[in-house]
Amino acid sequence: MDYLEQIEHKSIHIIREAYSNFKNLAMLWSIGKDSTVLLWLARKAFFGHVPLPLVHIDTSYKIPEMIEYRDRLAMEWKLNLVYGQNKEALANKNTFPDGNATRIECCSQLKTKALQDTLHGIGTRYKIDHDTGKYEIWSNNEPFTGVIVGVRADEEGSRSKERYFSPRNVENNWEISAQPPEFWNQYKTEFAPGTHVRIHPLLDWTELNIWEYIERENIPTVSLYYDQGEKQRYRSLGCYPCTLAVESCAKNPVDIIEELKTGKFANIAERSGRAQDKDDGGGLESLRKGGYM
Template sequence: MTTVATVKEGTDSPYALSHLDALESEAVHIFREVAGEFEKPVILFSGGKDSILMLHLALKAFTPAPVPFSLLHVDTGHNFPEVLDYRDRTVARHGLRLHVASVQDYIDRGVLKERPDGTRNPLQTVPLTEKIQSEKFDAVFGGGRRDEEKARAKERVFSLRDEFSQWDPRRQRPELWNLYNGRHAPGEHVRVFPLSNWTELDVWQYIAREGIELPEIYYAHEREVFARGGMWLTAGEWGGPKDGETVEKRLVRYRTVGDMSCTGAVDSDADTIEKVIAEIAASRLTERGATRADDKLSEAAMEDRKREGYF
């Protein structure tokens, strides 16, 4: 494990700060910085591992006081039941306020239309941005990490969004050391990514160290799936499988969790956290590159969506 040499104040004796401690310290600092700079922040919380980690760090940042932020989930209507159950239990356990923006509501009102491929992940942008505007959130915490995808790799920790929630890479500000600029005009807001410098392996090692509970779909289990686009998708009411696609039971797990219609499972027997860590350490594909169909719509799919206001 990488360590950072530090000297305790008032002594000549160095002590070792692990890389996980350094990442935790950075994230806690970011949460406290936002609490001091902004009026109404919110944490995006889907019940996926990165949002779970964010909430854990936020709880640490402000304990014994309560977290001074509410939570926001954009519900596609195609979420994994295990993840929604975890979300609701977590909100109740910590006494948090949860805002839900429903994609189904927008479809029912005729604002959005179902896509031919059945996926609703790209449809999240309008409910997300309208909820941010209606609630007047001025800072929105996201669980994006730079190792996930190239558009996220070039985004700042404090990422300015205009009055339409759009991201312009040319408007990004310098971030020197641990100095963050949260200034924004009325109607604008800032997306904040406290996990920017974490890797997937860091996330799992920290989860193991802290004993953080996750939804069971992150571990190997038997599931009915079918093959599409080189991925194993879960059969369900969202529209899969189609004619010619065969459902079979396989031992799989999920590396990332999104809409059921575009999040693929991976063949795996990693049913413990130690096995998951070993599997990730040996992997040569990022979690999104291996399992997310929505990132394969085009070479710049993620950046195009972020410019429109996506996570």
């Protein structure tokens, strides 16, 4: 096997381990390249079918093309897509774009709290209807005890401290010192009642690996990742008020792979265009300790 095949097989193994060990399991789908690769791996793991809900946290500030892509793929691939929102914060305009919150406070409300409430079943869950293409309130409010997430260790500093099977407390808070050791591909999958577990099948993948895999597998991705003639593109996707494009003429995965191999972004962090990271001291650790992805 080549290296891509090796990490592909390891990730599929972790996805299957999670599915067999956690009763109420979901997978987060941010619509970005990493979580879409994760979705592709899940389809491979279960022979074209994804037997668990995909959860998307909709801040209402995503770039419109991202939402169009999400809904189109959900219909084409018959995905059990569920989204959640912090409707109270949006209704009260307690957001950064409205001028009533810092970027960090906005992320905490629209992402972290919305995610916690959606996972716990406290917030309203909206599920796509494959007959109509519309979203309806989902009657299932049972908490998810485990969630599969597409984070990578090389993407941002705090994520390098993660484990493949990472326990959180009942409030989804992350205690770094409480992470279990993982030696020789042996994973801890039994935790005390009330523990919320996040599973990270892509932890060892790099940005280059992701794009090499996208190119090899011909995985459909949002066109925002590619130069549309303006000599810029997005390297990392988020909410439009806090996400900036990078200078690049890459028009497809092959071009992006070449950029990464030649070192164009060697000294530029992948999330350098995400303003909330800078407001969090250059990283996401304080946000992630509170439950952020």
